[in-house]
Amino acid sequence: MVCERNTIQKEKIFKYLSSVETHPTAETVFNEVRKEIPSITLATVYRNLNKLAEQGCVHRLELNGEYHFDGRQGMHQHGVCRKCGKIIDFIDSEISKNALKKINSADFEAEDVTIIYSGVCKECKYTGRN
């Protein structure tokens, strides 16, 4: 079975990721989950996050020099603000499906596609932050 969650630790980690709309790092997940399981270590969090990602239960994004984890189900895209680093979701499975459809190479069998927009978020645009 794909999304087995056979330890308390793994289950709490998955539940937390599923409960938020953000894209936390392992450190953030650790700080949340340790409220419920004080003895848990960062290494355990990493191990379970990576396993969940391997199993396809969560997404792992490489952004801003670190891994971010994303519990949202279904095809979606991300936007990353080049000023503040904020990550937001775009939900339009057509975009991803179209991009996948158009790749047809003898050298590579595409199974999935990651689409990341870079630009400026609303807050940074208004404040003129940089």
Added chain:
Amino acid sequence: MVCERNTIQKEKIFKYLSSVETHPTAETVFNEVRKEIPSITLATVYRNLNKLAEQGCVHRLELNGEYHFDGRQGMHQHGVCRKCGKIIDFIDSEISKNALKKINSADFEAEDVTIIYSGVCKECKYTGRN
């Protein structure tokens, strides 16, 4: 001007990236460029690569837990083999243009899009490697 290259070090780094079709890490660039400038250090290579990326002269990709640098000009996409990690180029600016066109959010002003396919390369498919 966008792509100023005002030191020997920066120029050689840019020339090397422009001369290859691969997506080398800073370490690889360092090992190549030091053949011509033996005194150069890895930190200098990083600094110049990041500056070139900021200036839009090269692309910086976050893949397999490290940065890869890409001197190819123009919109293109990448495929990453989930078995061996190999990175290949796809050149179809329409895919990227379409993906950019479809994003129209009040919360985010998209300037650029990164499209990364994951899948299996020809070699890994034939050999059944994992």
Added chain:
DNA sequence: CCTTTAAATAATAATCGTTATTAAATAGTA
């Protein structure tokens, strides 16, 4: 040219995110 000033360099150390190791604990199964 020569001087000045800001920026880049080499050398090195430090930092940060992530993974490896290991003995003890736990889950799953017979």
Added chain:
DNA sequence: TACTATTTAATAACGATTATTATTTAAAGG
């Protein structure tokens, strides 16, 4: 209940990247 494989906590180690600093170099104006 007993057995076996997996997972855990604790800790150390690793690898990629960035910071520091004294020295050198580039660039622009006089």
